[in-house]
Amino acid sequence: MSLVKRCRPRRTPGLPALVVGALALATGLAGGPASAAPQDTLHDLAAAQGRYFGSATDNPELPDAAYAAKLGSEFGQITPGNSMKWDTTEPTRGQFNFAKGDVITDFAQQHGQTVRGHTLVWHSQLPGWVGSLPAAQVETAMTDHITAEATHYRGEVAAWDVVNEPFNEDGTFRTSPFYNAMGKDYIAEALRAAHAADPDAKLYINDYNVEGKGAKSDALYALVSDLLDEGVPLDGVGMQAHLAIQYGFPYQMQANMQRFADLGLDVAVTELDVRMQLPADATKLATQSSYYAQVVDACLAVERCVGITVWDYTDKYSWVPSTFPGEGAANLYDDNLSPKPAYAAVRTALGAEDDGGDDGSDPGTLKVQYRSNDTSAGDNQIKPGLQLVNTGTTAVNLSSVTVRYWFSGDNGATTYGSWCDWSPLGCSTITHRVVAAGTPKAGADHYLEVGFTGGTLAPGASTGEIQLRLSKTDWSNFDESDDYSHGTGTTYADTSKITVHSGGDLVWGVAP
Numbered sequence: 001m002s003l004v005k006r007c008r009p010r011r012t013p014g015l016p017a018l019v020v021g022a023l024a025l026a027t028g029l030a031g032g033p034a035s036a037a038p039q040d041t042l043h044d045l046a047a048a049q050g051r052y053f054g055s056a057t058d059n060p061e062l063p064d065a066a067y068a069a070k071l072g073s074e075f076g077q078i079t080p081g082n083s084m085k086w087d088t089t090e091p092t093r094g095q096f097n098f099a100k101g102d103v104i105t106d107f108a109q110q111h112g113q114t115v116r117g118h119t120l121v122w123h124s125q126l127p128g129w130v131g132s133l134p135a136a137q138v139e140t141a142m143t144d145h146i147t148a149e150a151t152h153y154r155g156e157v158a159a160w161d162v163v164n165e166p167f168n169e170d171g172t173f174r175t176s177p178f179y180n181a182m183g184k185d186y187i188a189e190a191l192r193a194a195h196a197a198d199p200d201a202k203l204y205i206n207d208y209n210v211e212g213k214g215a216k217s218d219a220l221y222a223l224v225s226d227l228l229d230e231g232v233p234l235d236g237v238g239m240q241a242h243l244a245i246q247y248g249f250p251y252q253m254q255a256n257m258q259r260f261a262d263l264g265l266d267v268a269v270t271e272l273d274v275r276m277q278l279p280a281d282a283t284k285l286a287t288q289s290s291y292y293a294q295v296v297d298a299c300l301a302v303e304r305c306v307g308i309t310v311w312d313y314t315d316k317y318s319w320v321p322s323t324f325p326g327e328g329a330a331n332l333y334d335d336n337l338s339p340k341p342a343y344a345a346v347r348t349a350l351g352a353e354d355d356g357g358d359d360g361s362d363p364g365t366l367k368v369q370y371r372s373n374d375t376s377a378g379d380n381q382i383k384p385g386l387q388l389v390n391t392g393t394t395a396v397n398l399s400s401v402t403v404r405y406w407f408s409g410d411n412g413a414t415t416y417g418s419w420c421d422w423s424p425l426g427c428s429t430i431t432h433r434v435v436a437a438g439t440p441k442a443g444a445d446h447y448l449e450v451g452f453t454g455g456t457l458a459p460g461a462s463t464g465e466i467q468l469r470l471s472k473t474d475w476s477n478f479d480e481s482d483d484y485s486h487g488t489g490t491t492y493a494d495t496s497k498i499t500v501h502s503g504g505d506l507v508w509g510v511a512p
Contacts, residue, residue: 053076057107067316071111072111079115080100082100084100084149091127093141096149116159121146161204205234236260236306239268243291243295245275246276257299274288278326284329285340370384389461404500444485
């Protein structure tokens, strides 16, 4: 089938020319709302920092006028959720249908936005004919598909997620028709085909659970390093950032972004949302706000982090509830298109002026990091390592701050001793006691409460590790395996199952 490319005028972003030019150099995804809003939008605030702020969308949502109005005014970049995937664009071999994707690019042009193409090669949402091909035909089918789609959208898509989700969680390559036929070389061939079809588009490899350091992000780092050494056209890595407060914040996210940037690659947060176990409550929403703010902070701290896209901006159209039963409330706006606390947290992280109502108790100001200092979960002591980090912009008075590590006493004595073994602050400045929980729960009938005799924690500073121990007075054994706050990690990482309180109010974590 011959392809006829529709000719459309190039968009004219609504930002001043100087800002647009700077963004084009910094991100390759410059753009802005077509008209100014009464207050700075998320994209305005990001653009002032040399970044973009975007949202995913999809064709079924666009007839919702209120939704479309917010999408077109608040965000400077959009990603089609499904309308550019293979099962939509080439359901039958050689027969292409770009109608749904064209609706998205038309909307973007009408609102002065840029588009991230998603996605050219993915193991999922493939039409059945792809999986039925003989191995010898897979490469041709793949390059033909990439060539047709990238050519059709040349000049209208600023960046492509060329290869999506190539790795398993352990860092091995995911099996797919492409990997099965070509091995890992399919990735290089896909990137070469995309570059040939649209030399001006930025080309990315995109994956989830690669936001922090770990086996999967290490594998991605090794892959992109090899591709660059081989001269394969690659401009950046996409970190999806589908986060969940019950699993903790990704370990060393900023440092992980930076190591990819140090290779000369751009980094983009491509599919950000922060889900929780329902129902939502004030505590969970505070933790969610902190996670969103931390992602923004990490991106702003890495020069080559070019921007952030949320995976649709409203809970009304979130993918989460249908994929993770019992979870949701993952987005910046609620089902009624009203902004949630996370929206305010993102604005603040992007540098918005506050409204004068901040009393210094920003829930994103403090976070706690934890590691286990005990290799045995069944001996007679619990040994948590804790450290507080001030992620805010003002100093925190530590005398009003307490940290609670939740555990179960199991059998034996019901009285306890606790100790501080070491802290750079000096153990004499650390208070500690074991308290019976007011509402005992499995794995959390007591908590070790840690406090401070005084002092302040400067913006961006950490207390350093506080090495703690507790035991029962009869020295009988614990079973920590089901303790609410217990973990097995031996390096410090954010945790939501240890709570932080300021002036008696919960400001970090999820209580049991």
